[in-house]
Amino acid sequence: MGFLLIGVFLLLLFIGVPIAFVIGIVAMIGITSIEYIPEMSVPMKMLNGLNSFVLLAVPLFILAANLMNSGKISSKLIDLALAIVGPIRGGLAHSNILVSMMFAGVSGASQADTAGVGKILIPSMVRNGYDKEMAVGVTAASSTVGVVIPPSIPMIIFAGIANVSVGALFLGGIVPGVLIGLTMMIFIYILAVKRNYPRTAKTEFTKVLKLFFESLPALLTVVIIIGGVVSGFFTATEAAAVASLYTLIISMFFYKTLTLKQLPKILLDTLALSSLSLFALATANALGELMSYYQLGTLAQEFFANNIGSKVIFLFIIIAFFLFVGTFMDAIPAMILFVPVILPTALQFGIDPVHLGLIVIITLAIGLVTPPYGLCLLLAAKIGELSIDRSFKAVIPYITIVIMVLLFIAFFPDIAFYVPKLINPAMF
Numbered sequence: 001m002g003f004l005l006i007g008v009f010l011l012l013l014f015i016g017v018p019i020a021f022v023i024g025i026v027a028m029i030g031i032t033s034i035e036y037i038p039e040m041s042v043p044m045k046m047l048n049g050l051n052s053f054v055l056l057a058v059p060l061f062i063l064a065a066n067l068m069n070s071g072k073i074s075s076k077l078i079d080l081a082l083a084i085v086g087p088i089r090g091g092l093a094h095s096n097i098l099v100s101m102m103f104a105g106v107s108g109a110s111q112a113d114t115a116g117v118g119k120i121l122i123p124s125m126v127r128n129g130y131d132k133e134m135a136v137g138v139t140a141a142s143s144t145v146g147v148v149i150p151p152s153i154p155m156i157i158f159a160g161i162a163n164v165s166v167g168a169l170f171l172g173g174i175v176p177g178v179l180i181g182l183t184m185m186i187f188i189y190i191l192a193v194k195r196n197y198p199r200t201a202k203t204e205f206t207k208v209l210k211l212f213f214e215s216l217p218a219l220l221t222v223v224i225i226i227g228g229v230v231s232g233f234f235t236a237t238e239a240a241a242v243a244s245l246y247t248l249i250i251s252m253f254f255y256k257t258l259t260l261k262q263l264p265k266i267l268l269d270t271l272a273l274s275s276l277s278l279f280a281l282a283t284a285n286a287l288g289e290l291m292s293y294y295q296l297g298t299l300a301q302e303f304f305a306n307n308i309g310s311k312v313i314f315l316f317i318i319i320a321f322f323l324f325v326g327t328f329m330d331a332i333p334a335m336i337l338f339v340p341v342i343l344p345t346a347l348q349f350g351i352d353p354v355h356l357g358l359i360v361i362i363t364l365a366i367g368l369v370t371p372p373y374g375l376c377l378l379l380a381a382k383i384g385e386l387s388i389d390r391s392f393k394a395v396i397p398y399i400t401i402v403i404m405v406l407l408f409i410a411f412f413p414d415i416a417f418y419v420p421k422l423i424n425p426a427m428f
Helices: 002-014 019-032 041-050 054-070 073-085 091-107 110-127 132-147 153-162 166-195 205-231 236-254 260-293 296-307 311-326 331-348 353-369 375-384 388-411 418-423
Strands: none
Touching (some): 019 041, 019 331, 041 260, 054 110, 054 153, 054 236, 054 260, 073 091, 073 110, 073 205, 091 110, 091 166, 110 132, 110 353, 110 375, 132 153, 132 353, 132 388, 153 166, 153 236, 153 353, 166 205, 166 353, 166 388, 166 418, 260 331, 296 331, 311 331, 311 353, 311 388, 331 353, 353 388, 375 388
16 A cells, blocks of 8 residues: 555656645545554544644744835845945855845745845846846845754744754754755855856945944844844743834834835735645645554654664665755745654654754755756746756755755754854754
8 A cells, every 4th residue: 555655646746746735646546445543543633734833933933024025124234234245256146145145044945035035136246247147146046044043943843843942953053054055155256257247336335334223123123033032031932922012113103115005905815825835735744644543653663773873874775865856845844744753764864853944954054046946046047048957957956055055064063053052052
């Protein structure tokens, strides 16, 4: 029966059925074929999977990102980033990465980053002499830091699955996220010098200060969210609610770029985007019940214990596996399905669950720019009016950079966690 279900899974994927429906159909077929499990357990598991206070953070962070984009806060961040790094050769590309890092600290949603930043910077880069491949590639690739730099929706989900501290994951994501961003900027500088990409005129220090203070209310969102969660003042879900409310207030009353008439559309867009992730999560929860019946977690643990005696080889297998899974599945259902399977073995090898979480999340972030799933790649390609083939070729160097940082984090965790341990040693 197991091979039949795998065959159905692969066939449905091949003919283009959305992954959430693929997972749901396989779960239904598998569970209805088992005599002792009632069919009603499928919808019940789907509903129970969504009956979680933690999951409220998903639509709330997406709402915060949509409010930022509609309230043109992302434009303020772009202006600040351009003023800081614009005078460097390839300044627009550098500002693309820097604003993605800023945006990541507010929304936790990579797709919103691609849409908000891409609509402004991709056309601007093309107008200023960058080829479309460069504009689309850097926009899509830099969006991956959205799930690495806190706050991060996948981090919240992983924390719920593995029963680890959200605050520890948030702190742990700072160094990898900054490393990814800085390494991408080094690569762009080398490329910009070689191709003679333009740079903007140097901005006067007083103008930079003015832009900083204009952007400060938006940047304070990062301090409020991370500070509140790490200090224990509020939970990740409450942080998401605070972020949404705070973004709404500064957009309407400080920047005055958002009106009440825009709110219904923003809410509808948030519901539409949230439903994609949450429905996939619900069906993944049902399939997780089937996987538990077949004791895949125990089988995986026995396989690794009998065949893989090395922690290093185990980590390589995990990275390779999630790289593959990320090409056709969103991070949230992927973690719901497979983290419970690998977690016991990881603990057996002495891998800290926070460390494992960062490895899994960074690996799955690469899936945002790899076809056929690659949501960020698809969005950037659509904005830049570039084919998927050419867009994917453009992001390959950046994928290599993320993998290099990922391997560094995987095999040198003490360096990665050095800063978080200084901030809050009790969490590590």
